[in-house]
Amino acid sequence: MPPAARGLLVAVVLVVLVVGLVVGAGALLAGLLRPGELAAQERCRAEVASPDDPDVLLSASLAPDQTANAALVVGLANRRGLPARAATIGVATAIQESGLRNIDYGDRDSLGLFQQRPSQGWGSEAQVQDPVYSTGAFYDALVEVDGWQDLEVTVAAQEVQRSGFPEAYADHEPEGRALASSLYGLSEASLWCELRPVEEPGDPAAALDGLLAALDPAGPPGWQVAATPGDGTVVLAATGAQPERAAWALAQSVVAHAAAHDVVGVRTGGSAWSRDDGTAGWVDAEPVEAGTVVVEVAAAGA
Structure with a gap:
C-alpha cells in the first residue's frame, strides 16, 4: 500500500475510534444521569459583593444537598448569636473537611461534616454524624479560641481542627463569606x-x-x-x-x-x-x- 494511502487509512481509523469513544462516553453518562440532567444540573449559587472591595464578587456554587448543609451550619451560628464571621469559618471548614456532606467515613475514625474523631473526644460516632450536634461542637470549640474573631479564617479553623493541612481552609474563605452573608440576611437576593x-x-x-x-x-x-x-x-x-x-x-x-x-x-x-x-x-x-x-x-x- 502506498504511504499516502496508508496514512489516509490510519487517519480514518483514528476518527472512527474517537467518534466511538465520544458516543460511548455520552451513552454511559446518559445512563448514569436521570432524564433531563444532561440539559440542566441542579445547582445553587450564592453571590455577594466583597465588603473589602465592592467591585469583587464572592461566590459559592454547590449542589442542593451541600447548600442545605451550609444553611444548617450558618443557621446554628446565627441562633447562637455569633457574628457572621463564625459562620464563614464554619462553612469554610466543612467544605474542606467533607465537601459539606455528612459522610460516614474519613481519615482513621473521622466522621461527619467536620470529620470529628470520637477517639479525640468529639463525641460518639452517632453524635459526630448528627449535623446539628457536630456543628454545635465545632462552635463550642471555636469560641474557646482566644481572639478567634480577629484571626484569619484558616488560623481559626486550624485551632479547632488540628488538621494535617492547615492552610487548606483559606481556599474556601470566599465561599464561606458568600454563604454566611446570604444566609444571615446581610445580602439580599444573593442565594x-x-x-x-x-x-x-x-x-x-x-x-x-x-x-x-x-x-x-x-x-x-x-x-x-x-x-x-x-x-x-x-x-x-x-x-x-x-x-x-x-x-x-x-x-x-x-x-x-x-x-x-x-x-x-x-x-x-x-x-x-x-x-x-x-x-x-x-x-x-x-x-x-x-x-x-x-x-x-x-x-x-x-
Missing part, C-alpha cells in the same frame, strides 16, 4: 437555586412539615408561622429588632432547602424566587408584608 420541576408532588402539608422541621432547630432565629392559607402555602413572619433582614435570612434558607422539600416559590419584600425560573435568581414581584416570607410547595394537580 438562589436552579432546580428541576417537581415531577410527582406528594402531600403538600407533609412537605411543609419537613421544611419547617429543617428550619427548626437549625435555621435562622426569630421566626414563626403566621398563616397557613392552604394549597401548599405558608406565611412565615420574622421577629426581632431587624425583621426585614431576618426575613431575607429566612427566605434564602428556605431556598437552600427547596430541593428536598418540593418548594416551588418563595417571596419576601418585593422579590421572588421561583423553581420554574431558578436560573433568573430573584426577580421583582408584588410586595408582601414587611418581615414576612411566603413559601409555596408543589401540590398534585397544581
Whole structure:
C-alpha cells in the first residue's frame, strides 16, 4: 500500500475510534444521569459583593444537598448569636473537611461534616454524624479560641481542627463569606437555586412539615408561622429588632432547602424566587408584608 494511502487509512481509523469513544462516553453518562440532567444540573449559587472591595464578587456554587448543609451550619451560628464571621469559618471548614456532606467515613475514625474523631473526644460516632450536634461542637470549640474573631479564617479553623493541612481552609474563605452573608440576611437576593420541576408532588402539608422541621432547630432565629392559607402555602413572619433582614435570612434558607422539600416559590419584600425560573435568581414581584416570607410547595394537580 502506498504511504499516502496508508496514512489516509490510519487517519480514518483514528476518527472512527474517537467518534466511538465520544458516543460511548455520552451513552454511559446518559445512563448514569436521570432524564433531563444532561440539559440542566441542579445547582445553587450564592453571590455577594466583597465588603473589602465592592467591585469583587464572592461566590459559592454547590449542589442542593451541600447548600442545605451550609444553611444548617450558618443557621446554628446565627441562633447562637455569633457574628457572621463564625459562620464563614464554619462553612469554610466543612467544605474542606467533607465537601459539606455528612459522610460516614474519613481519615482513621473521622466522621461527619467536620470529620470529628470520637477517639479525640468529639463525641460518639452517632453524635459526630448528627449535623446539628457536630456543628454545635465545632462552635463550642471555636469560641474557646482566644481572639478567634480577629484571626484569619484558616488560623481559626486550624485551632479547632488540628488538621494535617492547615492552610487548606483559606481556599474556601470566599465561599464561606458568600454563604454566611446570604444566609444571615446581610445580602439580599444573593442565594438562589436552579432546580428541576417537581415531577410527582406528594402531600403538600407533609412537605411543609419537613421544611419547617429543617428550619427548626437549625435555621435562622426569630421566626414563626403566621398563616397557613392552604394549597401548599405558608406565611412565615420574622421577629426581632431587624425583621426585614431576618426575613431575607429566612427566605434564602428556605431556598437552600427547596430541593428536598418540593418548594416551588418563595417571596419576601418585593422579590421572588421561583423553581420554574431558578436560573433568573430573584426577580421583582408584588410586595408582601414587611418581615414576612411566603413559601409555596408543589401540590398534585397544581
